[in-house]
Amino acid sequence: MxxxxxxxxxxxxxxxxxxxxxxxxxxxxxxxLVHWPETDVCQLPEVFQNEVFRKVNCFIDCTEIFIERPSNLKARAQTYSNYKRHNTIKILVGASPSGCITFLSSCWGGRVSDRQITTESGILDKLLPGDVVLADRRFNMTEDFALKGAQLIVPAYTKGKSQLPKEDVETSRMMSRARIHIERVIGRLKDFEIIKGPLPINFVKRKSDGQVTCGDKIVRVVAAIVNTNDVIL
Structure with a gap:
């Protein structure tokens, strides 16, 4: 400014x-331009054209944006991200297999867990019976999705196992290829200079519950512009 x-x-x-x-x-x-579709009307990338992933209609992940260090001690604690070693805001991003951003949560303090932001963001209420969602293994909440009649697919856990079954190895390999899509979508989002941060504190300060902050507006506008790009194949 x-x-x-x-x-x-x-x-x-x-x-x-x-x-x-x-x-x-x-x-x-x-x-x-950022909205939850009834179906994915775009051509599916090749990685999703198989028996395991052909019913996938969404994949989710969280991303963080650096912010200035708050002077308020409580706000400083709520926004400090152990992963980034910096004060951040965290957003849950949902995208279709074609690379269109279909869901954005509100901006949360970087300390929030992936589980909490998922359960409280409202994305579970958008799921219909039979929906299939891909996510990283950090999203250990299969039961939460099952209560909505949806299926959450995450990479197989290797802890405590000397060797994975052949089926899990193949699924994990396809998961890795599919994960590239959400990384490319978030990469497009964070390619905008204003998203790289750090954002000023007054851009992310929420005066009341339900308020749309300046940070929320910036992320949605950038996501809308990203959705005008070509399909990711």
């Missing part, structure tokens, strides 16, 4: 007002 104010020879408050006005307009106009 300071740099833009200097470049255009206007006050920083004017830059801030213009930025937020345009962000609100983009959020209202483009936000609908």
């Amino acid at each position: 300071t740099d833009l104010a200097y470049r255009f020879d206007i006050s920083q408050s004017s830059v801030t007002n213009i930025f937020h006005a345009w962000l609100d307009a983009l959020y209202a106009t483009l936000g609908g």
Whole structure:
């Protein structure tokens, strides 16, 4: 904001007002491009054209965005990510096999677990009986998905096993190939400079429950733009 104010020879408050006005307009106009479809109407990538994965309609993962270090000690603790060793916000991303972002959670403090953000984000309420979801083994919540009549597929656990059965080895190999898709989707999302962070604290501060923060709007607008790209095959 300071740099833009200097470049255009206007006050920083004017830059801030213009930025937020345009962000609100983009959020209202483009936000609908991120939506949960009834079916995946795009051509399925080759990796999903097999007996195991042909019914997959979504894969999920979490991603984190760096933020400035909060001065409030409670907020600092809630946003500190042990994985990133930095204060972050965490978002659950859901994508179709064709690489379209179909779900975004609200921004949470980086300390939140993958399980909590999944159960409280509302994505489970969108699942229908028979839906199949792919995820990393961190998402150890098969029963939560089963209660919705959906199936969660994660890579086989190797802890305590000298050797995996042949079927698990083959499934894990296909899982690794399929995982590349969600990594490429998140890579497209985080290719935007503003997403790389660190975001200012006032962009992610939530004054009340249910409030859409500036950070939430930025992530959704960027995701909407990502969805205008070509299909990932």
